[in-house]
Amino acid sequence: MATDIPGLAQLWRSFENWLAEHAPGDYGSLLPGCSEEDIQRLEDGLGFSVHEDVRTTLELHNGVTVRSASTEPGAFLLGYSLLDVDGILAAHRDLVSMVEDAREEGEEDLVVGRIADREWVPLAQNISGDLLFVDHRYHCAGELGEMSFGDPEYRMLWPRMDLMMADLCRSVETRTPVTAVPRVPSVHEGRMLEWQVRSAQG
Structure with missing residues (x-):
């Protein structure tokens, strides 16, 4: 199936083409891809090489125009905004700080690999600071996770980014929920994609 x-x-x-036709505000928020020098700066800041899916995404788009309010477009990834290189580095520094603080306080088991990890590379962030990230731990390499502040553990949403994008494309084209989370796409004011949370009862 995956093949x-x-x-x-x-x-x-394909996703961009859908945005251009149905959510032009979101499409207009996409920024040009970054350079090889930017990716090298990212890897130097992280301290390790990025997964090829992160590289591919950044080469296409180095994030989106920064939102200052929830009414502005750009949060088309399940309510998250794609980060640029500087945003990734800043969000990663926050994760590293959480890991270091937990170790100093003897709470490593409650934090590391559960709500923060040095090998999580933030991909997108919502207006509350929650993250979608690409896992770079050896046994989870390439997985897409969601970290929400206040939750005791992250959620693995997709095992690979191509599966995420295929799911999002199918969802917006059919207006049906994504498979990983109970969220249904809708277009707000003919300009931006929103994801409505659906309860288990529908």
Whole structure:
């Protein structure tokens, strides 16, 4: 089944095309891709090489125009805004600080690998500071996780980014929920994509 999924870059283009037609505000928020020098700066700041899915995404779009309010477009990834290189580094520093604080306080078991980890690379952030991240731990490499402040543990949403993008493309085209979370797409004011949370009862 997975072998029938298009490549990540193609999936991103399909998603962008949908945004251009149905959510032009979100499409207009996309920024140009970053340079190889930017990716090298990112890897130097992280202290390790980024997963190819992160590289592919950044080469296509180095984030989106920063939102100052929830009424502004750009949060088309399940309510999260794609981060640029500087945003990734800043969010990663916050995760590292959480890890270091937990170790100093003897709470490593409650934090590391549960709500923060040095090997999580933030991909997108919502207006509350919650994160979508790409796991870079060896046994979880490439997985897409969601870390929400206040939750005791992160959630693994997709095992690979191409599966995430394929799911998002299918969801917006059919207006049905994504498989990983009970969220349904809708277009607000003809300009931006929103994701409505659906209860287990529907």
